[in-house]
Amino acid sequence: MARTAEPGKNADALCHCHPAGTDAREGVDTLVLAGNPNVGKSVVFAAFTGTYVDVSNFPGTTVELTRGRFGEIDVIDTPGVYGVSSFNDEETVARDIILTGDVVVNVVDAVHLERDLFLTLQLIDMGKRMIVALNMADEARRKGLGVDRDLLEDLLGVPVIETVAVEGKGLDELKVSICRARTGRADHRLERQLVEMIARVGTRAEALMVLEGDEVVSERHGIKPEALRDEIYLRRRDRVNDICHHVITETTQGASFSARLSQWMMHPLTGIPMLFGLLWAMWVVIGQWVAGGLVGVLEVTVMQGYWVPFVERLVGAVFAPGSALFTILAGEFGVFTMTPTYLLGVILPLVAAFYLLLSLLEDTGYLPRIAALADRSLNAVGLNGRAVIPLILGLGCVTMGTLTTRILGSKRERFIATALMAIAVPCSAQIAVVAGLMARTGPAYSAMYVGFLLVVFAGVGTVLNKLVPGQSTDLLIDLPSLRVPRLDNVVRKSATKVWGFMKEVALFFAAGALLISLLQVTGVLDWIIDFARPLTVGWLGLPAEAATAFVMGFVRRDFGATGFFRMSLTDAQLLVGMVTITIFVPCIASAMVILKERGWPYFVGLFTGSIAIAFGVGGVVARLLGVL
Amino acid sequence: MFARAQRPNKEVIRETCSLASAHKGDNLEIVSVDDEHARIQAMRFGMSEGAKVECITRIPAGPIVIRSGRQEIAVGRSLAGRIQVRRQGPEKPGSTN
Numbered sequence: 001m002a003r004t005a006e007p008g009k010n011a012d013a014l015c016h017c018h019p020a021g022t023d024a025r026e027g028v029d030t031l032v033l034a035g036n037p038n039v040g041k042s043v044v045f046a047a048f049t050g051t052y053v054d055v056s057n058f059p060g061t062t063v064e065l066t067r068g069r070f071g072e073i074d075v076i077d078t079p080g081v082y083g084v085s086s087f088n089d090e091e092t093v094a095r096d097i098i099l100t101g102d103v104v105v106n107v108v109d110a111v112h113l114e115r116d117l118f119l120t121l122q123l124i125d126m127g128k129r130m131i132v133a134l135n136m137a138d139e140a141r142r143k144g145l146g147v148d149r150d151l152l153e154d155l156l157g158v159p160v161i162e163t164v165a166v167e168g169k170g171l172d173e174l175k176v177s178i179c180r181a182r183t184g185r186a187d188h189r190l191e192r193q194l195v196e197m198i199a200r201v202g203t204r205a206e207a208l209m210v211l212e213g214d215e216v217v218s219e220r221h222g223i224k225p226e227a228l229r230d231e232i233y234l235r236r237r238d239r240v241n242d243i244c245h246h247v248i249t250e251t252t253q254g255a256s257f258s259a260r261l262s263q264w265m266m267h268p269l270t271g272i273p274m275l276f277g278l279l280w281a282m283w284v285v286i287g288q289w290v291a292g293g294l295v296g297v298l299e300v301t302v303m304q305g306y307w308v309p310f311v312e313r314l315v316g317a318v319f320a321p322g323s324a325l326f327t328i329l330a331g332e333f334g335v336f337t338m339t340p341t342y343l344l345g346v347i348l349p350l351v352a353a354f355y356l357l358l359s360l361l362e363d364t365g366y367l368p369r370i371a372a373l374a375d376r377s378l379n380a381v382g383l384n385g386r387a388v389i390p391l392i393l394g395l396g397c398v399t400m401g402t403l404t405t406r407i408l409g410s411k412r413e414r415f416i417a418t419a420l421m422a423i424a425v426p427c428s429a430q431i432a433v434v435a436g437l438m439a440r441t442g443p444a445y446s447a448m449y450v451g452f453l454l455v456v457f458a459g460v461g462t463v464l465n466k467l468v469p470g471q472s473t474d475l476l477i478d479l480p481s482l483r484v485p486r487l488d489n490v491v492r493k494s495a496t497k498v499w500g501f502m503k504e505v506a507l508f509f510a511a512g513a514l515l516i517s518l519l520q521v522t523g524v525l526d527w528i529i530d531f532a533r534p535l536t537v538g539w540l541g542l543p544a545e546a547a548t549a550f551v552m553g554f555v556r557r558d559f560g561a562t563g564f565f566r567m568s569l570t571d572a573q574l575l576v577g578m579v580t581i582t583i584f585v586p587c588i589a590s591a592m593v594i595l596k597e598r599g600w601p602y603f604v605g606l607f608t609g610s611i612a613i614a615f616g617v618g619g620v621v622a623r624l625l626g627v628l
Numbered sequence: 629m630f631a632r633a634q635r636p637n638k639e640v641i642r643e644t645c646s647l648a649s650a651h652k653g654d655n656l657e658i659v660s661v662d663d664e665h666a667r668i669q670a671m672r673f674g675m676s677e678g679a680k681v682e683c684i685t686r687i688p689a690g691p692i693v694i695r696s697g698r699q700e701i702a703v704g705r706s707l708a709g710r711i712q713v714r715r716q717g718p719e720k721p722g723s724t725n
Contacts, residue, residue, distance in 0.1 A: 082672045087665075114697035118672050233671045241674070241697065248698075262700070266687050372702040376690045384704055385691070475691055475704030476669055 028178060030074045032101030034094060034123065036116050037080025038362065038480065039109040040135045042066075042493070043165035045077045048175065063093045064500065070175070076101065083119055084126075084209075086216045089406075095214070098123065099205050103181040104130040105174070107165075110140035110147050113248060115478060117240045120156065124184035125236070127204035130158050131181045133174055137162040139483065146249040155243050157184035166489050187235055193228070258482045265369040275370065282357065286396075290353045291432035299345030311336045328517040333555060339513045342556055343506060347397060350428045351501055354396030355494040358389070363485040363493075368477050375475045381461025382416045382468065383408070384475040394421035396428050398590035399505050402597055409473030416464045416472075418598055422586045423610050424457035426557075433561035434578050441571040452579050456617055505589060508596075512588035516555045525551065539615060540576055541622045543567055549577070550584055557587045572625040580618030585610050642715050647692055647708040650683040656694075656713040657681075663710050670711075673701055680716065 031048070035041045045053075049068025056065055066077040078097050079090040086092050098104060104123055108116035123130055132152075140147055153160040159180045163170030190211070197207035201221050209217040211226045212233075218225035264270040312321070315330035330337050361367040371385030378387050387408060394401025401421045405414040426434060438446045519525040532547035540546070545567055553560020560581045564574065585591065585607055595603040644659045658679045661667040674696045675681060681694045691702040703711070 082669075085668075087668070112699060114674060115699050118674075229668070230671075233668070234676050237671060237674055237676055237679075244697065263685050263693075266685070266690070266693065266702075268688055268690070368702065372687060372691045372693070375702075375704055376687075379704070379706070385702070474663075474666060474707035475702060476666060476673075476707060477702050478673065479693065479700040479702055481700075 028073055028102045028181070030076065030101045030103075031070065031178065032098055032104045033075065033077045033107065034098055034104050034119065035080060035107035036082055036109065036112075036119060039080070039107045039116065040163075040165040040489075041077060041080065041107045042496070043489070044105065044107050044133055044135070044163070044171070044174070045075065046492075047165065047168070047171040048075050063089045065093070065097070073178075081119065082115070083122055085212070086214050088409075092216065095209065095217075098126070098128065099203070099209075099217075102129065103178060104128045105133060105178075106130055107133045107135050110134050110137045110162075111143060111145060111481060112478075113147065114240060114244050117243060118236060121187075121236050121239055122208075124156060124158065125186045125190060125232075126208050127183050127186065129181040129183055131174070131177050132156065132158055132160045133163045133165070133170070134160050135163045135165050137170075138164045138167070143481070144250055148247045148249070152243070152247045155185070155246065158182055166486050187232070187239065189235065190232065193226075197226075262365075262369060262479065262482055265366060266372045268373065271369075271373040275373065278366075286350070286353045286357070286428060287432060287435060290349050291428055294349045295346050295432070298349060299341060303341040303345040308337050308341060324521045327521050328514065331517060331520070333513050333516040333520060335510055335513045335517065338556075339506075339510045342513075343502070343509055346429055346556075346558065347505075347509070348498070348502065351397055351400060352494065352498045354393055354400065354428070355497045355501070356490065358392060359490040359493045359497070360485050361392075363483075363490050365480045365482040368479050371475065371477060372479070380465070381420065381458065382465035382472050383413050383461075384473060386475065386477065387413065387417050390417050391421065391425065394425045394427070395431070398422055398425065398427050398586050399508070399593045400501060401425070402590060402593050403501070403504065405597070410470060412468050412470035413472050415468055415598070415602070416461065418594060418602075419464060419606055419609075420457060420461055422590070422594060422606055423460055423583055423613060424453055426453070426582045427587075427590075430557040430561055430582065433558045434582070437561065437564055437574060437578065441574055445571055445575050448575060449578055452617065452621060453582060456583060456613065460613065505593060508592040509589045512555070512592060515588060535615060539619045539622075540580060542569070542573055542577055546577055550581060553581050554585055554588055554591075557581075560584070572622075575625065576618050576622045579621055580614050583610060583614035583617055585614075644712045644714050647683075647694070647703060647711040647713050648705055650686065650692055650694075650708075650713065652683055652685050654683040655680065655716040656683060657716055659712040659714050661711050663707065666707055666710070673699060675701070675711075681713075 033041050033045050033048075045066065045068065048070040053066050053068040056067070063079055068075045076097055078094040081091045081094045084091055084095040084098060086095070106120050106123055108120060120132060134147065134149060134152070137147070149160050149162055159177050159182070161170055161174045161177055163174060165171065190208070193211055194204060194207050197210055198204055200223060201207045201210060206217050206221070210221070210223065211228045213225045213227055213229040215225050265274055311334070312330050315326055315334075315336065319326040319329070327334065329335055332338065358367070361370070367389070368385075371388050373385075374388050375385035378384055389407060390401040390404040393404050398421050402418050405417045408414050408417060434449070435446075438449060516525070519528075529547050529551050532550060533544045536542050536547040536550065537544055545563065549560050549563025549567075552563055561578070564577050564581075569577065586594065591603070591607070594606065598606075647656070647658075650656055658675055658677055658681060660677060661670050661675070670676065675694075679696060681696045684693045684695050684700060686692050689705070691704050692708045693700060693702050695701075
């Protein structure tokens with residue numbers, strides 16, 4: 001078996017063309033972690049940096065960066081990417097961090113080497129000093145895949161360390177290997193052009209970027225990008241295939257059950273029932289245990305039982321109860337009373353539950369298969385299968401969903417997905433209350449509730465699909481092998497996301513509470529309710545108090561629904577109310593996040609649109625059911 | 629459906645068709661990807677011109693699932709319609725030399 005990457009070339013030529021360099025003797029100031037999504041980078045990162053990390057946004061983007069320290073060395077984690085370029089925010093950020101890093105630790109998934117080595121070879125071509133962590137080595141063995149680590153190290157020209165990051169195996173060796181980091185065996189056919197470009201650009205890494213046609217890097221040096229990307233990528237792909245052919249041995253057949261399960265998940269006949277099974281499980285765990293039980297304990301017993309009276313006493317000592325300032329700070333919608341109560345008592349448990357769910361779906365490999373199943377239906381509303389992720393999170397909290405639309409491929413998709421979530425997707429805070437109310441009516445009414453929402457979803461989506469300019473992207477995703485979830489991995493990933501989310505939105509909730517308190521104190525709130533009354537009674541056929549419930553729904557979506565508990569309504573009236581309140585404007589916190597993510601014109605359009613659609617549909621339902 | 633043309637030395641030439649018309653078990657060679665953005669991403673996945681892939685399954689009214697090397701990839705139906713492929717003979721794909 002040939003032990004070189006280019007059989008037939010003599011050793012002399014290799015020495016000249018692959019200045020692989022001696023072991024690193026210079027100091028390392030910055031360590032960069034790079035790799036595909038879901039290869040276990042964050043576990044490796046945690047192993048290097050311990051618990052003190054700083055999460056911040058890369059300037060000018062919404063991409064998050066995690067930094068930490070390993071002794072005297074700065075460690076930066078990059079977003080999971082399949083390659084480095086200017087295609088999207090993630091790859092741009094990864095590129096810039098890698099360009100400035102001293103040593104790169106490239107984490108690859110031993111089970112998916114064909115996919116992961118593309119980035120590895122790109123990093124090697126860039127001439128970065130690096131080491132490779134061959135992660136999930138245990139899983140590869142379990143699947144009957146043997147990876148020849150020694151040969152891989154020879155072929156790549158950089159140290160390769162086997163790890164099982166989630167079990168802590170190989171991490172010590174990885175840390176010690178940093179000093180052995182070196183440049184690897186690059187594509188020798190690029191040498192001449194690279195050397196020419198380095199003279200104009202300065203570093204090998206940037207020279208490669210220019211050759212690959214990266215406009216941003218080219219512009220930084222005031223030169224035109226080259227058009228060699230296709231060629232370079234093709235050769236890189238060939239080298240990956242060649243390396244994999246040499247280092248991977250398959251000892252047993254891939255598990256056929258997992259292949260069949262994978263297909264069952266995606267084919268509508270079997271996939272849709274499975275999805276319903278998932279939705280039902282979500283309903284029981286999240287809808288009942290979390291929203292019912294946990295929230296009940298946190299919101300009512302802990303927050304309202306202890307925290308609120310405490311704050312009221314504290315603030316009351318300074319400002320007279322009933323005064324404007326007291327109301328704003330510690331009143332019904334007080335910044336220090338309602339905001340923490342809502343955030344910690346309602347939002348936190350629900351958001352945590354939804355992120356746990358999503359991480360679980362991701363870790364098992366079910367999530368991309370749901371995306372494949374839903375792709376066709378989502379195409380009808382101008383989205384593709386990937387949109388299931390923000391939509392699932394939108395069921396948790398519309399703010400979560402809106403923030404997650406960042407993963408969608410085009411502005412058009414982000415536009416449509418945000419609108420659909422704000423209008424037709426009830427958030428979990430609301431679902432819990434709605435379910436409680438609908439439980440009093442027959443199951444037919446619950447079915448109609450879901451049915452009407454689906455119709456609105458499809459209707460709004462189809463209209464937006466026709467009207468919104470631009471191009472949506474198509475589904476092109478990797479389906480990783482199905483596996484049993486690693487619970488510690490799932491919990492850890494969720495914890496990071498929940499923490500990030502709470503930090504990002506806490507301010508919006510507080511600002512929202514402030515706004516509402518101001519409206520209340522100035523009497524504007526009552527004015528709005530009076531204004532809404534005729535519409536509520538005359539058009540929707542509901543009692544006048546329902547107007548209050550609608551406006552309250554703007555404050556907190558569960559408030560809106562709770563108002564209906566106190567009214568005596570017929571089943572049909574209840575349905576009208578629930579449908580209207582679900583479609584009605586998103587709560588003020590999510591309204592603010594939407595404003596931040598999509599801008600003012602969008603916000604105004606969405607706001608007025610959702611009011612119009614809410615009352616429009618509500619009125620139609622009222623007439624259909626003979627309420628009026 | 630593809631047409632067969634026979635050359636004097638009995639070599640069989642097959643026309644190209646789109647990936648969207650592939651069926652389970654088909655061995656295909658990618659001829660072109662008529663979508664600039666997708667072409668680059670596809671290249672990373674190993675789906676470049678000349679690459680051999682196998683169709684694992686078609687999801688009714690949904691994406692086409694193919695295997696490229698050891699990777700399984702789901703390709704949206706409309707994108708699959710813009711990827712031209714050529715059906716291969718009975719030899720297995722994925723052999724590199």
